[in-house]
């Protein structure tokens with residue numbers, strides 16, 4: 388638990404430094420604390436230290452923690468692969484979904500989102516390195532899926548998300564992140580309400596910020612290694 392405090396402080400400092408190094412305002416970068424596999428007590432601790440956005444990958448695991456922490460004013464982000472039989476729960480539990488990658492899922496989310504609640508914030512997941520093992524749409528599919536989602540009243544399209552293939556050298560890390568930034572700018576020409584580019588994890592956060600990320604998803608560097 389003391390580690391979380393120290394780690395959170397260090398990650399915040401790193402965001403500041405990375406932003407300053409490329410003349411960006413650190414306040415334009417949201418820190419999403421990825422709490423998958425970690426207990427509710429650690430989330431509560433991070434919350435007490437001022438953290439407000441948390442990300443989870445598994446609906447069943449998240450549900451228990453979200454109910455246990457319902458006294459806190461947390462923005463919950465779903466960042467894992469979406470099974471169609473989980474869309475109802477996702478709509479009930481989460482404020483954001485980063486991993487939308489097909490129209491059928493978007494339709495189900497729109498159907499299950501209570502129209503009296505705020506619209507569900509949606510990011511399209513892009514498979515920027517064309518990896519067979521990863522979900523996400525191809526860059527060429529972004530505009531058409533965005534257009535279709537735009538017409539769904541209970542969803543609010545906010546931008547894009549990517550999980551680039553890990554690369555050990557920094558110069559290589561820039562390539563997919565730059566491609567995402569270009570795609571995001573194309574998207575914003577048609578959908579100016581899009582304000583969120585979710586990219587950067589513990590290993591490539593600094594480069595992601597240099598390439599224009601507005602939201603970094605950090606697990607290990609805050610909560611320590613997962614089992």
Ligand SMILES: *Cc1c(COP(=O)(O)O)cnc(C)c1O
Pocket residue numbers: 421423444466467550588589590604605606607608
């Ligand atoms: C687990 C996960 C993260 C956090 O990764 P770390 O390397 O622990 O910072 C970020 N994004 C997604 C989609 C994840 O599944």
